[in-house]
Structure formats: structure tokens, C-alpha cells
Amino acid sequence: MPGTTKRKSANDRPLVEWIVGGIACVAIAGLVGFLVFQALTGDSRPPRLSVTVEAVERGxxxxxxxxxxxxxxxxxxxxxxxxxxxxxxxxxxxxDYVAGHAVRHGAFVFPDADIAPDRLAVAIGGFVEP
Known part of the structure; x- marks a missing residue:
């Protein structure tokens, strides 16, 4: 009949659309599951800080x-x-902040130019956990 039109329903989607949607759903569920697993069982080590002298520059x-x-x-x-x-x-x-497995750089300024690296003592004074 020339005057009748047939409408597509939501169930008439192409098969490839259903396959891609299913793969995306499984990937998202897997990611959420992994994050929950890591949050519940993941071991995180507390901060372990060390300091080293990189250079002594005289000016x-x-x-x-x-x-x-x-x-x-x-x-x-x-x-x-x-x-x-x-x-x-x-x-x-x-x-102010040293992230896990990160390195931060800084410098001390001493007015006396006779600094010997072997007699210089550097140490971590303390930190807080954010």
C-alpha cells in the first residue's frame, strides 16, 4: 500500500551495534571490578623518603x-x-608534596662558599601523610 509506512522498533538494531555495546559493557564492568579489587586488597607502602646531594655550586x-x-x-x-x-x-x-615513586629537587644556599660535600650532612626532618 502506498500510504502506509513501516516504523523500525528498537529491537531492529543491527547486530554489530549489539556486539559493540556488549563488548563496551564487559570492558567497563571489568575495569570497575579491577579497581574495587585493588582498593580492597592492594598493598600500599607508606612513604619512604631519602635525600641525596646532587651538586655543590660555588658562586x-x-x-x-x-x-x-x-x-x-x-x-x-x-x-x-x-x-x-x-x-x-x-x-x-x-x-610541599612528594608523590609516591617521585623525585623532587631543591637547593640550600650557604653564604660561606667553603662547603665540602663530604662534611655536609643532609637528612629528612619529617613529613605528614596527606
Missing amino acids: ESGAVVRVAVRNHGDRAAAGVTVHAVDGGAERSIEF
Whole structure:
């Protein structure tokens, strides 16, 4: 009949559309399942911080001691303080945030240019867990 039109229903979708939709549904469910599993059973190590002296640069205004703070743990550390002592001079700096498995760089400035890396003591003063 020339005047009648046939409408497609929602069940008349192509098979490829159903296949792609099913694959996407399975992928999303798998991802959510994995994240829930990691949250419930995943071991996360607390922050384990270490500091090393990278370089000592001498200039007109004194010595700049460049340091690297490494976090070997899984969790982040905030408010990380680092102290450096050379003879009687002591300096400290604070890193606002060191993510898990990350490295942050900083520098101390000593007005005395006679800084010897072997007599310089650097140490982590403390941190908080965010």
C-alpha cells in the first residue's frame, strides 16, 4: 500500500551495534571490578623518603647545594622538611608534596662558599601523610 509506512522498533538494531555495546559493557564492568579489587586488597607502602646531594655550586654569594628527595613508597608525603648542616651553619627547606615513586629537587644556599660535600650532612626532618 502506498500510504502506509513501516516504523523500525528498537529491537531492529543491527547486530554489530549489539556486539559493540556488549563488548563496551564487559570492558567497563571489568575495569570497575579491577579497581574495587585493588582498593580492597592492594598493598600500599607508606612513604619512604631519602635525600641525596646532587651538586655543590660555588658562586659570588656563597654555595648552592642541590638536593633530590626521593619517595620510594606508594603513598605520598606532604610538608617534607629537609635539613642540611655544614659545621655550624644549618639550613632547612620544605617540599610541599612528594608523590609516591617521585623525585623532587631543591637547593640550600650557604653564604660561606667553603662547603665540602663530604662534611655536609643532609637528612629528612619529617613529613605528614596527606
